[in-house]
Amino acid sequence: QVQLVESGGGLVQAGGSLRLSCAASGRTFSNYPMSWFRQAPGKEREFVAAISGSGRSTHYADSVKGRFTISRDNAKNTIYLQMNSLKPEDTALYYCAARSYSGTYDPRQRDDYDYWGQGTQVTVSS
Numbered sequence: 001q002v003q004l005v006e007s008g009g010g011l012v013q014a015g016g017s018l019r020l021s022c023a024a025s026g027r028t029f030s031n032y033p034m035s036w037f038r039q040a041p042g043k044e045r046e047f048v049a050a051i052s053g054s055g056r057s058t059h060y061a062d063s064v065k066g067r068f069t070i071s072r073d074n075a076k077n078t079i080y081l082q083m084n085s086l087k088p089e090d091t092a093l094y095y096c097a098a099r100s101y102s103g104t105y106d107p108r109q110r111d112d113y114d115y116w117g118q119g120t121q122v123t124v125s126s
C-alpha cells in the first residue's frame with residue numbers, strides 16, 4: 001500500500017520558518033516527480049512547488065518563489081519544503097503529491113499526480 005505522510009507543520013509567527021517533510025512508503029518515487037500543494041479554507045487546492053525525479057528541475061508558484069525551497073532525498077524516498085519569511089497568507093493545509101508514471105505532464109496540475117498525502121497544517125500568525 002502506497003502512503004505519503006507529511007509532517008513538520010505547525011503554528012509560527014510571520015517572518016518565521018518551517019520545514020515540511022513528506023515520506024513515501026510502499027514504492028519508490030525516486031524516478032518520478034513530486035510536489036507540494038496547499039489549500040486554505042474556502043479556497044481551491046493550489047500548486048506550491050514541484051521537483052523532478054532527479055531533483056535537478058524545480059518549479060515554484062510565483063507567490064512563494066524566493067521564500068520556499070523544495071528538495072528531495074531519494075535514498076529516503078522523501079521530499080522537503082523549506083519555508084522561510086512566512087506570511088499569514090501562507091496559512092493552509094499543505095499536501096504532498098507524487099506521480100507514479102512516465103509521460104508528458106504539467107507539474108502545476110493536480111490531475112497529473114496520482115498519490116496524495118493527508119496534509120499537514122501550517123498556520124502563520126500576524
